[in-house]
Amino acid sequence: MDRVAAQxxxxxxxxxxxxxxxxxPDVLPLFVAESDFPLAEPVASALHAAIxxxxxxxxxxxxxATTQAFASFARRRWGWDVDSARVxxxxxxxxxxxxxxxxxxxxxxxxxxxxPVYPPFFELIPEAGGRVxxxxxxxxxxxxxxxxxxxxxxxxxxxxxxxxLCNPHNPLGLVHTRDELTALSEVVDRHGAVVLSDEIHAPLxxxxxxxxxxxxxxxxxxxxxxxxxxxxxxxNLAGLKCALFVTASDRTTALVEGLPxxxxxxxxxxxxMATTAAFEHGDAWLDGVVASIEDNRRRLASLLAERxxxxxxxxxxxxxxxxxxxxxxxxxxxxxPVALERARVAVNSGLTxxxxxxxxxxxxxxxxxxxxxxxxxxxxxxxA
Numbered sequence: 483m484d485r486v487a488a489q490x491x492x493x494x495x496x497x498x499x500x501x502x503x504x505x506x507p508d509v510l511p512l513f514v515a516e517s518d519f520p521l522a523e524p525v526a527s528a529l530h531a532a533i534x535x536x537x538x539x540x541x542x543x544x545x546x547a548t549t550q551a552f553a554s555f556a557r558r559r560w561g562w563d564v565d566s567a568r569v570x571x572x573x574x575x576x577x578x579x580x581x582x583x584x585x586x587x588x589x590x591x592x593x594x595x596x597x598p599v600y601p602p603f604f605e606l607i608p609e610a611g612g613r614v615x616x617x618x619x620x621x622x623x624x625x626x627x628x629x630x631x632x633x634x635x636x637x638x639x640x641x642x643x644x645x646x647l648c649n650p651h652n653p654l655g656l657v658h659t660r661d662e663l664t665a666l667s668e669v670v671d672r673h674g675a676v677v678l679s680d681e682i683h684a685p686l687x688x689x690x691x692x693x694x695x696x697x698x699x700x701x702x703x704x705x706x707x708x709x710x711x712x713x714x715x716x717x718n719l720a721g722l723k724c725a726l727f728v729t730a731s732d733r734t735t736a737l738v739e740g741l742p743x744x745x746x747x748x749x750x751x752x753x754x755m756a757t758t759a760a761f762e763h764g765d766a767w768l769d770g771v772v773a774s775i776e777d778n779r780r781r782l783a784s785l786l787a788e789r790x791x792x793x794x795x796x797x798x799x800x801x802x803x804x805x806x807x808x809x810x811x812x813x814x815x816x817x818x819p820v821a822l823e824r825a826r827v828a829v830n831s832g833l834t835x836x837x838x839x840x841x842x843x844x845x846x847x848x849x850x851x852x853x854x855x856x857x858x859x860x861x862x863x864x865x866a
Contacts, residue, residue, distance in 0.1 A: 483769060483773050484766075486520070486773075487850065488517075488519055488849050488850035489520050489850075491853060499721060501513070504828070505828050509822065510828065512827060512845050512854075513846060515652075515720075515801075515803060515846065517718050517771070517846075518849045518850065518853070519771050519848065522768070524759045528755050529756060532752065538751070538752075541747055541751045541754065544754060547758050548571060548761075549571070551761035552564065552757075552761050553566040555761040565730070569726050570727045571724055571746055572746055572749055575711075576606060578708070578726070579603075579680060579710055580606045580609045581610075582708040582710065582727060582738070583607065583611075584610040585741060586678065586734075586737065587644050590612070591613070591642070591643040592614075592640075592643060593607045593614060593615060593645070594616075594637045594638065594642050594644065594646065595617070595648075596616075596617055596618060596629060596634075596647075596651070597618050597837070597838050597839070598653060598836045598838045599836060600648055600652045600835070601834040607646065617630055617636070618630065618633065618836070618838050619651070620633070626796060627656055629662050631662075631665055631666060634666065638669065638670070638672075644675055644676045645676075645677045647666070649663070649684070649693075650681075650686075654796070655683075655688075655797075655798020655800045656800070657687055657692070657693060657694075657800050658694065659694065660692075663696055664700055666696075667699050667700040667703040670702070671705075675706065676706045677708075678708050679696040679697070679710065680710045681693075681710060681711050682714065682725075683801040684711065685715070685716035685717075685768060686716045686800055686802065688772060688776050688800060689776065691799035704730035704731050705734070706734070707730070708727060708728070708729055710725060710727070711728055712726060713757045714757075716771070717760040717764060719760070723750035723753040777851070778847040778851060779798060782795065782797075782804060782845075783797055785854070785855060786806075789859070789862040790858065792810035793807060793808055793811070794807030795807070802846060802848030803844055803846060804847055806842060806843050809840075811865050816831050817841065817842075818830065821843060821861060825864035827860050829844060829846075830843060832844065
């Protein structure tokens with residue numbers, strides 16, 4: 483398989499996105515979830531064509547092109563038959579979460595999250611009128627993670643009314659199994675609760691794992707769930723602003739259709755064009771990107787074993803984000819500022835993912851092998 487190579491550092495530093503403007507040029511930025519790969523050619527062509535025809539006006543009716551493109555992508559990649567009539571666009575996955583929860587819950591309802599988890603979850607729930615209820619992931623003897631169904635059950639039995647699921651799970655690259663998700667749907671159904679499933683990292687599931695859309699695991703899941711999807715993470719389109727509400731029952735579809743019209747019309751015209759092109763024509767590029775990420779995943783394991791053997795690391799099975807336990811380095815509960823100051827490597831603080839992130843950092847491996855190697859070299863020198 484042809485790998486997709488990350489762009490060279492000198493070109494990346496001309497980008498104006500957050501990843502390349504938040505720190506001075508002597509810092510290797512391996513924090514925010516932006517990748518260093520070039521745009522997929524079909525996406526770039528669609529955007530260039532839009533510029534050539536000065537197609538920069540208000541968003542209009544595209545005849546279902548975007549939602550049908552997603553349905554086709556879901557069928558090819560995951561064997562999931564999505565009804566494109568039950569898919570609706572908006573700006574980004576954070577809006578799907580906030581507005582979806584607002585439709586699913588009543589003000590003051592508890593919403594279960596499973597830390598360590600994507601930091602904005604802690605903020606999006608109050609924005610939607612809910613309150614955060616934590617049911618941390620369980621740890622196994624080998625250091626791995628899984629959904630703690632007993633903790634979720636206790637939270638729902640105590641009055642929580644919803645679960646905000648991260649599938650695959652950021653920051654771990656954890657791909658939940660069908661059995662786990664089916665069991666979760668049974669727990670949720672037993673308590674008459676609902677689910678908002680954030681599946682933004684799904685297209686970046688690795689070749690040695692299988693992504694399971696939560697909406698496919700049971701009839702109960704189809705009845706109580708709104709799922710969030712987007713091409714933005716896989717195809718590096720965050721700045722173009724397009725994401726999808728996906729439903730599979732009359733009840734949840736009606737909830738999404740009942741949201742204010744502005745939730746949909748704020749979708750970016752360019753974002754919708756790029757999303758359509760990505761889902762229709764981006765498979766070969768995506769396969770090459772995932773292969774490159776898998777190479778880096780294994781490279782990181784080798785580098786750490788050789789140069790920083792005390793660092794805890796479980797290879798992810800989705801996305802380009804890795805979860806590193808730096809506790810043994812003596813850099814305190816929040817090693818990220820130490821990594822920045824001593825190694826000039828910018829990583830995410832584990833504490834922002836919840837109390838369970840003490841001593842951890844999140845490191846982005848969606849970069850070139852050379853940048854990854856240099857980052858580990860810098861961290862190893864700082865630890866020494």
